[in-house]
Amino acid sequence: MILTGKHIISSVQSNDITITPFSSEHVSTNSYDISLGDKYIRYLDEVLDPLKENRYEENRIPDEGLILKRGDFILAESKEIIGSNKFVPLIHGKSGVARKGLFVHITADLVDLGYLGKITLQLYATQNIVIHREMKIAQVSFWVAQGEVTLYCGKYQHCSGPQASKIHFDYIKNQ
Secondary structure, three states, X not given: OEOOHHHHHHHHHOOOOEEEOOOXXXXXXXXXXXXXXXXXXXXXXXXXXXXXXXXXXXXXXXXXXXXXXXXXXXXXXXXXXXXXXXXXXXXXXXXXXXXXXXXXXXXXXXOOOOOEEEEEEEEEEOOOEEEOOOOEEEEEEEEEOOOOOOOOOOOOOOOOOOOOOOOHHXXXXXX
């Protein structure tokens, strides 16, 4: 069951959902609009290997915006810190942004119960586009969890900026 906008507001007020900073102007019928943060990551390696840590650089989005060329892929942060121990957050791209040719969250839309931090957004430009800090870029909806809850305590917990893939740690543990 998805939460309505009014239930999102009351859940933020009761601390069942964390959205910081929070603005009631970002609440819609059944989601909350997420803003683009300041930082982004661009991978430097031509070929990315999931079994290894890949090189990347972290930058800030300039005041005039960042031009993404067709085919560019970056990881960007949300402005907001988001999380819940009670409801399951799901990230969705905004329709208006998608209609401009920007895929905002390609996959991995599930935010685990218990996660708390900034959301790393996977941005892929299908055509040249400018992105700006604090633009509404995605939405988060919240869903009721059924069954026994185990809270997330993994490698991305408490992210304070965009996070490069840490999947290589999964393979190191298993060797």
